[in-house]
Amino acid sequence: MNNQANQKLSPNHPLNTEQSELVNKIITFASDHLQRNDYPAVFTIYGEAGTGKSVVLSALFDCIQKLSHEKGTCFSNTHNYFLVNHPELLKVYKQIAGPLKELLKKNYMRPTSFINQMDKKDSSADVVVIDEAHLLLSQPDHYNNFYHNNQLTEIIKRAKIIVLVFDEYQVLRMKSFWTTERLQKITHQYAHKDYHLHHQFRMTAPDSLLNWFNDFTHGYLKPLNKNMWQNYDFRVFTDAEEMRQAIVHRNKEVGLARILSTSGYPSTLDGGKHYIKEGNFKIPWDQYNYTSTPWAEIPNTINEVGSIYTCQGFDLNYAGIIIGPPISQIPHTNQLKVNLDKITDIEMFKKRTDITNPQEKIKYEEKMVMNSLNVLFKRGIKGTYLYAHDPLLRQNLKHLFIEANNK
Known part of the structure; x- marks a missing residue:
């Protein structure tokens, strides 16, 4: 389906220099921690609406999935997932995954589905990428079949490397209530790196x-x-x-x-x-x-x-x-x-x-x-x-x- 959202979030969407360098930084961060068995490790990208956070994540996940099919890298045969707690956005990512052989629809999930699937299989993930992390539940929500206290905490328990994007100005519900301080209270318990995106890409407004x-x-x-x-x-x-x-x-x-x-x-x-x-x-x-x-x-x-x-x-x-x-x-x-x-x-x-x-x-x-x-x-x-x-x-x-x- 050749629509605007798919084009923008396609891994083939061209990145600027900063975005390309950021993808490389995250790949280096992940490979260093995987090689040293030093995990969990969390890489957080901060940026307001329109600063290209999702574009970076899409390119990053495609890169990781390609590396997982190559021999001789620390990503070889890794099990990696892309999570987003937004049903409309999840549809776009699954559509993108369809035609690209390195991307499988089943690797794109809602956070609760990921947590429950890992528990059911008694398994864990290598790299988990989280888009719109400000939408993660931060208290139990029976409507969404989430019975733990915090989705981010539960995802970290089930993954080695976690890469997430966060915008405090897009926190919209009390059940997914976050501040930067509350987020860092969790992420900074572990090996971590933070990065800030500032440039507005979406709007052509001054x-x-x-x-x-x-x-x-x-x-x-x-x-x-x-x-x-x-x-x-x-x-x-x-x-x-x-x-x-x-x-x-x-x-x-x-x-x-x-x-x-x-x-x-x-x-x-x-x-x-x-x-x-x-x-x-x-x-x-x-x-x-x-x-x-x-x-x-x-x-x-x-x-x-x-x-x-x-x-x-x-x-x-x-x-x-x-x-x-x-x-x-x-x-x-x-x-x-x-x-x-x-x-x-x-x-x-x-x-x-x-x-x-x-x-x-x-x-x-x-x-x-x-x-x-x-x-x-x-x-x-x-x-x-x-x-x-x-x-x-x-x-x-x-x-x-x-x-x-x-x-």
Whole structure:
């Protein structure tokens, strides 16, 4: 299947110099520890959305699997796995594995499946690569048949070399609650190396607009400048239906243009349709995707609204983003606030016994709401369109946009 996600995550996707050197660094790290029988050893790649983390992992795993079929290397006959706790992304990796002889679909798994399979076979892995490690469960979750306390801890028990990518700004649920400190409390118990990716590859927007998005998700509505969207299609709408029509037009032109939204609208996994309504705009949430094709690449999803659960990890050409009821502006300030009582995603705030301070819990919950918006903000390669539910925020966004264009 020749789609955009497959092309980007294909091991044949060209790497830049830094990415190639990083793959070589990890291969050297893994081979050193395998040869010395010095394991478990953990290599962590840090990077925000769009910095090419998954591209590096895909190329790395392909390289390791090729080496596992060669004689005379420390990777010969090794048993290696690629894990991702994201069903839509897992579909893409399995599609990629199909035509490439060194890659087998069975080596791509959800973390719980890997843990259970290793236990069933009374076996362990040599190298485990983990994409989107910020989605690993950090408490038991019976819904996902995970009965241990922490998926990363359990994976490390069952592997020699662990390579993972992590972004604290993509932590979205309490059951997969992580901070960099919590991650390193586990990874730094072992032989380890950390690496930071900084360059944004996904979006063609200037750094100044990316910084504006980051300021927004840190709670501040900063002034706009039209230089922020040179060669990038950034727009603000006061009518959600108008924004939808613009996205439909872009989709007809170049494809992969979709409407996305934060929480704050009716949403239940009951098989029925639940609508997001904003004035004349009335479109249902994304439906559960039973196909092997990622949500954004199914043509009729232009008539649905995507969530963080269907778009995280994926590129869109254009993203039309609805900033829902949980995020509003504080009157007479440039500050934003999170309205936790307006969250409709029941999965977001599952109870944790290890966070007992109520203020600390609220702080983390508010951060996760802004993280979810950060995920949406970082989807659009060619353009990002915004609409805000909160009247004051909607009015001021438009005012800043008009003001910037008139300068």
